[in-house]
Amino acid sequence: MWPWIRDGDVLTVAPGQPRAGEVVVALCGGRLVIHRSVAPGCVRGDALTAGESADRILGVVVAARRGRRALRLPRLWPLWLGPAVRLAAALRRRLSDPVPQPATQAIEVRRAR
Numbered sequence: 001m002w003p004w005i006r007d008g009d010v011l012t013v014a015p016g017q018p019r020a021g022e023v024v025v026a027l028c029g030g031r032l033v034i035h036r037s038v039a040p041g042c043v044r045g046d047a048l049t050a051g052e053s054a055d056r057i058l059g060v061v062v063a064a065r066r067g068r069r070a071l072r073l074p075r076l077w078p079l080w081l082g083p084a085v086r087l088a089a090a091l092r093r094r095l096s097d098p099v100p101q102p103a104t105q106a107i108e109v110r111r112a113r
Helices: 081-095
Strands: 010-014 023-028 031-039 042-044 056-066 069-071 105-108
Touching: 023 042, 031 056, 031 081
Parallel strands: none
Antiparallel strands: 010 056, 010 105, 023 031, 023 056, 031 042, 056 069
């Protein structure tokens, strides 16, 4: 999600199942990533051409701040996302399986070195 999210930014993450297009924190192949939800269990970075399968979605990013300044959540909707939103909604209706989630928490983003 760079350049929107940078080192030192603080994100507020809420538990819950994301809708297509929302920014989420997820585990993908043992890595913690911040990507956009495309469909249930599938996430994709805005600068990437292909989606990844998420092992686990930890929560939805509901707010972000850089120092004292609040950041606007990115609302980028690629042209292909419209059909994906409809497909995700249909899959969510069929595969709805509520999972208990922890309380809202804030995390600080640091780039791995």
